[in-house]
Amino acid sequence: MPFSNTPPEGDGLENVFGDAKFEWNVTPEPTAPQPFTSRRELRESAKPVRLRTPKRPRRAAPPVPVPSDSAYPEGRVLVVVRQPPKLKRKRGHNVLTAFVVVGLFGSVALPAAALAPQVTDDPVAVRTAAGDAALAVSKNVALSTTTRAEFSATTTTDLRAQRSTARKAANFEAYLKSGARELGDDYPWFSELSNNQGGGLSPLNYFYRECVDFVAWRLNRDAGSTTAPFLYDWSYLTPSGGNASQWKYAWKSHGWPTSTTPIAGSVAYFSGNHVAYVKQVNADGSVLLEEYNYNSDHLYGQRTIAASDADLYLYPPPR
Numbered sequence: 001m002p003f004s005n006t007p008p009e010g011d012g013l014e015n016v017f018g019d020a021k022f023e024w025n026v027t028p029e030p031t032a033p034q035p036f037t038s039r040r041e042l043r044e045s046a047k048p049v050r051l052r053t054p055k056r057p058r059r060a061a062p063p064v065p066v067p068s069d070s071a072y073p074e075g076r077v078l079v080v081v082r083q084p085p086k087l088k089r090k091r092g093h094n095v096l097t098a099f100v101v102v103g104l105f106g107s108v109a110l111p112a113a114a115l116a117p118q119v120t121d122d123p124v125a126v127r128t129a130a131g132d133a134a135l136a137v138s139k140n141v142a143l144s145t146t147t148r149a150e151f152s153a154t155t156t157t158d159l160r161a162q163r164s165t166a167r168k169a170a171n172f173e174a175y176l177k178s179g180a181r182e183l184g185d186d187y188p189w190f191s192e193l194s195n196n197q198g199g200g201l202s203p204l205n206y207f208y209r210e211c212v213d214f215v216a217w218r219l220n221r222d223a224g225s226t227t228a229p230f231l232y233d234w235s236y237l238t239p240s241g242g243n244a245s246q247w248k249y250a251w252k253s254h255g256w257p258t259s260t261t262p263i264a265g266s267v268a269y270f271s272g273n274h275v276a277y278v279k280q281v282n283a284d285g286s287v288l289l290e291e292y293n294y295n296s297d298h299l300y301g302q303r304t305i306a307a308s309d310a311d312l313y314l315y316p317p318p319r
Helices: 039-046 093-109 156-178 211-222 244-254
Strands: 124-127 132-135 267-270 274-281 287-292 300-305 312-314
Touching: 156 300, 211 244, 211 274, 211 287, 244 267, 244 274, 244 312
Parallel strands: none
Antiparallel strands: 124 132, 267 274, 267 312, 274 287, 287 300
């Protein structure tokens, strides 16, 4: 059955419910929107509606408690809250402070003579318990003066020199205890600092008290060269390197004579980076060696080996 907003005519519902009356809620027909007369009205209608949140009411200050034992009625009691008093600066306070500070620094800047008591021959009146008196100080009285003590600090160079001297002294003591002089050692730099002690190069340009420096010294001694300029040094013997491992290569590259047969004055070469000087060949074929820094802390020593214990014997190079 179609629905209509128009109430029925005739008996309709009245017949069903008797005398009861009903009012129909009729929805009005939608009307066409009214046109806007200006652009401003169009913009105003397009703006979103902003809903303002109501502000929270401010908290009221708590009521000031009224003393319960007051003799006056509550309506007449007046409570006064006093603020702490502000400190007021007195006039001239800053000026006084500046004067005191300047006076302090000014007294420091004054020379010592300005602070010293003035000596005069004129008598000065003084009052004592016994009565008035006159006090006079002669100008000949010498005033004591303060003198500053002078001091000197030890520099880094001085400390290094002191340590070097102490180590050299220890090397010399160890050398004497070893009995090297009694065995025939003539190496001239026996107490110099070794490489591990911070020492440098000898006049032969090898490190002091190394095996190579000692052997180079012996080659020079045998050739009669005991002072600078030396006949054999690093630049002539082993220019490719200062280690003992370079000696065999240097002899081979120069074409100098080598052999497996030892002779006195030759160099015993060991593949373990060590060289020694052949002092003599014994009747049984054994070899007496002289050397430095072998199983010792850069000290002189001697030992006898079989001829075959050395890898090669390097004969003195020509010059």
